[in-house]
Amino acid sequence: MKYTEEHEWLSVEGDIVTVGITAHAAEQLGDVVFVELPEVGGEVAKDDEIVVIESVKAASDILAPLDGEVVEVNEAIVDEPSKVNDDPEGEAWFFKLKVSDMSPMDDYMDEAKYKDFIG
Amino acid sequence: MSDLKTTPLVELHQSLGAKMVPFAGYLMPVQYPMGIMKEHLHTRSKAGLFDVSHMGQVILRGKSYAAVARAFERLVPMDVMDLPEGRQRYGLFTNGAGGIEDDLMFTNRGDHLFVVVNAACKEADIARMSAALEPEISVEPITDRALIALQGPAAEAALQSLVPGVAEMRFMDVASFDHNGAELWISRSGYTGEDGFEISVPEGAAEGLARALLAHPDVEPIGLGARDSLRLEGGLCLYGHDIDAKTRPLEAALGWAIQKTRRPGGERAGGFPGAEAVFADLNGAAPRKRVGLRPEGRAPMREGVALYAESEGGAPIGQITSGGFGPSVEGPVAMGYVAADYAATDTQIYGELRGKRVPVTVAKLPFVAANFKR
Numbered sequence: 001m002k003y004t005e006e007h008e009w010l011s012v013e014g015d016i017v018t019v020g021i022t023a024h025a026a027e028q029l030g031d032v033v034f035v036e037l038p039e040v041g042g043e044v045a046k047d048d049e050i051v052v053i054e055s056v057k058a059a060s061d062i063l064a065p066l067d068g069e070v071v072e073v074n075e076a077i078v079d080e081p082s083k084v085n086d087d088p089e090g091e092a093w094f095f096k097l098k099v100s101d102m103s104p105m106d107d108y109m110d111e112a113k114y115k116d117f118i119g
Numbered sequence: 120m121s122d123l124k125t126t127p128l129v130e131l132h133q134s135l136g137a138k139m140v141p142f143a144g145y146l147m148p149v150q151y152p153m154g155i156m157k158e159h160l161h162t163r164s165k166a167g168l169f170d171v172s173h174m175g176q177v178i179l180r181g182k183s184y185a186a187v188a189r190a191f192e193r194l195v196p197m198d199v200m201d202l203p204e205g206r207q208r209y210g211l212f213t214n215g216a217g218g219i220e221d222d223l224m225f226t227n228r229g230d231h232l233f234v235v236v237n238a239a240c241k242e243a244d245i246a247r248m249s250a251a252l253e254p255e256i257s258v259e260p261i262t263d264r265a266l267i268a269l270q271g272p273a274a275e276a277a278l279q280s281l282v283p284g285v286a287e288m289r290f291m292d293v294a295s296f297d298h299n300g301a302e303l304w305i306s307r308s309g310y311t312g313e314d315g316f317e318i319s320v321p322e323g324a325a326e327g328l329a330r331a332l333l334a335h336p337d338v339e340p341i342g343l344g345a346r347d348s349l350r351l352e353g354g355l356c357l358y359g360h361d362i363d364a365k366t367r368p369l370e371a372a373l374g375w376a377i378q379k380t381r382r383p384g385g386e387r388a389g390g391f392p393g394a395e396a397v398f399a400d401l402n403g404a405a406p407r408k409r410v411g412l413r414p415e416g417r418a419p420m421r422e423g424v425a426l427y428a429e430s431e432g433g434a435p436i437g438q439i440t441s442g443g444f445g446p447s448v449e450g451p452v453a454m455g456y457v458a459a460d461y462a463a464t465d466t467q468i469y470g471e472l473r474g475k476r477v478p479v480t481v482a483k484l485p486f487v488a489a490n491f492k493r
Contacts, residue, residue, distance in 0.1 A: 030344070031156035033444040034417045034451075052473065054419050056155040056444050057344060081417075082156075 002105055003114035004065050009089060010108060017066060017097045017105075021053070024118045026088035029055040032081040037073040037095055044070060044097070046104060051094055053084070066104050068097035126172035127265040127322040131329055135340050142343055143238035145173040150342040158345035159446040162311055163487070166271035167341035167349075168332050171310075175241030176261040176319055179232040179252065187232045190256045191225070194248065196368065196391045198378035202227045207291045207306050209376050211368055212247060217396030218364040219371065220247065222356060224308065226293045233293070233304065235266070235317070237358045264304075265325035270315030270349070272490060273337035278305075278316055281331055285316065290491040298328060307492065310346065312353025314490050352445045352452060354411060354484030360422060361409060361440045361454055367393075369400030370456065372409045372484075408462040411484040412439065412453040412470070414477055419444045419451040420470045426457055427469045430476045436461055439470065445486055452486050453479075 002010045007025035011018045026032070034054040044050050044064040051062035073095045077083050083092040109117060123146040132139060137148035148170065150158065161167055181187040188199040197210045204227045212220040221240040226233040236244040241260075249258045269278055279286040282296045288307040296303045301324035309315040320328050332338050347357070356362045362371045380386045383398055391397075414420045419442060426437035442453030453470075461468055464483050469476040 030150065031154055033156075034419060036418065052418075054444070056348065056446070059419070059421065 002108035004108055006063055010065055015099055017099050018093050019095055020093040021088050023088050026085050031056045032084040035077050035081050038070045040070055042070045066099045068099040070095055071098045072096040126170055127325040128170045131326050148342040150344045151340050155344035156446050158341045159348050161339050162271045162341055163447050165337040166273035166277050168338050169268040169341050171268050172265040173238035174266055175236040177234045178259045179256050181256040187256055190252050196377045196381050198380045204229045205293055207293050213393045215392050217367040217393030219362045219366050222358055263322050264319050265322050267318045268309050270309045270311040270313045274315040277335040277338050290493050311349040312485050312489050314492050351441050352447055352486045367400055369405040370407050407456045407458050409456055410462050411482040412455055413480045413482045414451040420453050424470045430469055448486050
C-alpha cells in the first residue's frame with residue numbers, strides 16, 4: 001500500500017491501481033454527503049481532479065495519482081456517501097486505474113512515512 | 120490561536136473532545152466526537168446544548184422601559200415600545216442606506232431592555248448604541264455571563280428537571296429563574312427552528328449548569344457546524360452571509376419583523392436609519408429577494424454559487440449566500456438572492472457548480488417545519 005500527500009491510498013494488483021482516501025482524510029472531512037466519480041473508460045492524467053467529494057463542512061477534490069484509464073468506479077459510495085466514513089480503507093474505494101507506467105509509484109509514501117506525514 | 124478569546128465553557132468543550140476552531144475572535148467548538156450530521160439529527164429528535172457565549176449580551180437602562188424603548192426605536196425599525204414585559208422580539212440595526220448592520224433579539228425586562236447581538240458585530244453594535252443613546256440611556260455590555268442554548272423537542276423536559284417553571288413559558292417569553300443561587304435569564308427561543316431555550320447564566324455557574332444539562336440522557340453537546348445546518352434548514356439568516364450592510368430588510372424577506380406601527384401610516388412610522396430606503400422596497404418593490412433553494416440531485420451548493428435563469432448563457436440572476444447539506448431534509452439546501460422576477464416558489468433556475476448548470480428550485484422557507492411552542 002502506498003499513500004499520497006493528498007491522503008489517497010493506492011493498492012496495486014498487476015497493472016491495476018485501486019484508489020481511495022485514508023481514514024485520516026475521512027476523519028478530517030467529516031460526514032461525506034456527496035461523491036462524484038469519473039466515467040469508466042476515460043483516460044486521466046496524473047494530478048487531474050477526477051473525483052469531487054463533499055462533506056457537511058466543505059468540498060474537496062481527489063487527484064488522479066498516475067496516468068491511466070479508469071476501468072471501474074465504486075457506485076456504492078455514490079448511492080451511499082456515508083460508506084466513505086464507515087470504511088474508507090476497505091469497502092469505500094473510489095476508482096480503479098489501469099496503468100502502463102508504474103514508475104511514479106516509487107515517489108509515494110509507504111505506511112510508515114505516511115504516518116509520520118500526518119503526525 | 121493565542122489571540123483568541125475563550126468562553127467560560129472552553130474547558131468543558133475540550134474535556135468533551137470538541138474540535139475547536141476560531142470563530143468571530145473566539146475559540147469555539149465546531150463539532151464533538153459525534154460529528155455534525157448526528158449532532159444535527161440529535162437536536163431535531165432530542166435536545167442539543169450549544170455554547171453561544173461569544174454572542175453579545177447588553178443591558179440598556181434609562182428612566183423607564185418606555186424611555187429606553189423610545190430611544191432604541193431610533194436604531195431599529197421595530198416596535199419596541201409596545202413589546203409586553205417578559206417578551207422577546209427579533210430586530211435589525213439599519214444604516215443610512217437601509218442596509219442591515221446586524222440582527223438581534225431584544226426583550227422588555229420591565230425596568231430595562233436586554234439585547235443579544237452577534238459575536239462578530241458586538242463591538243460595533245455597542246459603539247453604535249452608545250453613540251446614539253448615551254447619556255440619556257446607559258449601555259452596559261454584560262461580560263460576566265455565559266449564554267447556553269438548549270434546543271430540540273426534549274429541551275423543555277430536560278430544563279424543567281433542573282429549573283422548575285420553564286415548561287410554562289411560551290415561544291419568545293423571557294423570565295428570570297434561580298438555579299442553586301445563580302440567577303438565570305431564560306428565553307424560549309433559539310436558532311435551530313426547534314423549540315428550546317437560551318439561558319444567560321453567571322460565568323461561574325455556567326459549567327455546572329451545562330454539565331447538569333448534559334447529564335440528562337436526551338442532551339448532547341452540539342458544535343457550530345450543526346448549529347449552521349440547523350439554522351439553514353430553519354430558514355434563519357446568518358449575519359455577514361445572508362444579510363449584511365448592503366442588504367435591506369425587504370430584500371432579505373424580513374419585512375415581517377417591521378411592525379405596522381413603524382411603517383408608513385403607522386403611529387411611529389420611520390425615525391430609524393435608512394427609513395426612506397427601507398420603505399421604498401414595500402409592496403413588492405424590492406429588486407431582489409432572499410429565497411430558499413433546493414438544488415437537484417445530491418451535490419451541495421455553497422455560498423458564492425452563481426444562479427442563472429437558463430441552462431446555458433445569460434448573466435447571473437442571483438447568488439447563493441448559505442448552502443450545504445441538510446441532514447433532516449436528506450439533501451442539499453441553500454438560501455440566496457434572486458432577481459424579483461425569479462423569486463416565486465417553485466420557479467426553476469440553475470446554479471453553476473464546477474462549470475455545470477444544475478437545476479435549482481425556489482422553495483419555501485423554512486425547509487423543516489418549525490416546532491415552536493406558541
